């Protein structure tokens with residue numbers, strides 16, 4: 001008998017807001033004490049000895065640069081860098097192991113077109129030229145003197161979640177399917193300040209950004225975005241950028257596809273028209289059903305994914321759980337996330353965990369009483385513009401089969417009776 005059969009169990013009195021045990025989002029807050037009655041605590045007999053071995057000896061001294069516990073060492077990025085294109089590839093953040101909204105810098109996803117350059121910050125320069133009155137060159141020292149701003153914002157590769165384009169569901173985890181996504185506090189200089197100093201001429205409507213790695217990644221960015229919220233980032237989560245994320249400086253364009261946030265930034269050229277580089281014509285353009293290519297699809301769509309429980313995890317049996325996930329949108333803030341436990345027929349509203357920030361990951365949570373039967377869990381995000389995360393079928397029908405970027409469809413996780421969680425199409 002499970003506790004869900006128990007008429008005396010107070011958890012059974014919590015308001016169910018959608019089918020298959022989804023509970024009111026504030027149930028934990030209102031009835032925190034009830035959780036104990038449904039959570040499998042260890043009995044006193046299974047308790048550890050009164051004095052653990054680590055309580056009997058002095059601990060070790062602090063480290064100059066900190067490491068996490070050795071017991072967490074299996075939480076790593078999942079790398080897909082393969083010969084012969086050494087250094088070209090991606091590594092994915094372990095979304096299923098993370099909580100809150102910040103991705104630790106050491107676990108931030110990485111995507112390189114030709115590896116990580118080893119840049120000496122003393123030698124690195126940023127050139128601003130083109131349609132400007134006064135071309136400028138900045139070294140790190142000069143750049144660091146400008147006013148800095150800090151913002152918590154997500155970065156997502158436009159190729160993230162591409163597995164959901166496949167006709168058959170690819171086995172995988174939140175990490176392997178959606179891990180080209182991270183969120184950091186980025187600190188840097190607003191680009192509008194630097195461009196004002198250089199004096200943009202009236203014909204200057206685009207900016208070509210170029211990286212210093214050997215892929216010489218280049219993208220054309222509309223001046224309106226540069227003026228709106230672009231920064232030259234030099235810090236990530238309080239310390240200097242990691243080499244893999246653009247050390248010593250990168251362009252950061254909040255809410256836009258990752259490839260526009262050019263790493264190892266070395267040059268900004270103000271132009272009248274987009275430059276039409278390799279990285280915006282052969283790549284990062286979207287083939288339409290009529291055979292034409294859509295260029296410059298910069299903004300990332302409204303999206304969410306449940307990270308716990310998620311693919312390749314195993315549930316410990318029927319009982320009370322807290323569903324947890326992340327939602328984000330390139331359009332600004334997330335206004336609502338809904339969760340379904342019946343494959344999208346009924347939906348209940350999840351709790352958004354503060355802070356809810358513009359162009360950042362937003363954590364959502366929802367209490368759930370699983371009765372042990374197979375179910376399909378989904379989440380659906382809605383943003384401040386009213387945009388709703390689409391189903392996979394809707395998205396693929398709308399786009400046609402050639403599209404390959406910006407898959408922001410609803411993820412379906414199947415929970416089987418034995419507690420295994422897997423990627424399915426609902």
Ligand SMILES: Nc1nc2c(c(=O)[nH]1)N[C@H]1C(S)=C(S)[C@@H](COP(=O)(O)O)O[C@H]1N2
Pocket residue numbers: 108109110111112113114155156157158210211212213215216217244245246257258259260261262263264
């Ligand atoms: N110079 C340069 N910038 C680059 C890239 C690159 O290979 N070279 N990759 C781009 C791509 S495709 C993405 S998704 C993001 C990834 O940023 P991250 O590695 O910090 O996560 O950087 C972008 N900027």
Ligand SMILES: [Mo]
Pocket residue numbers: 111156157158159258259
């Ligand atoms: Mo990317």
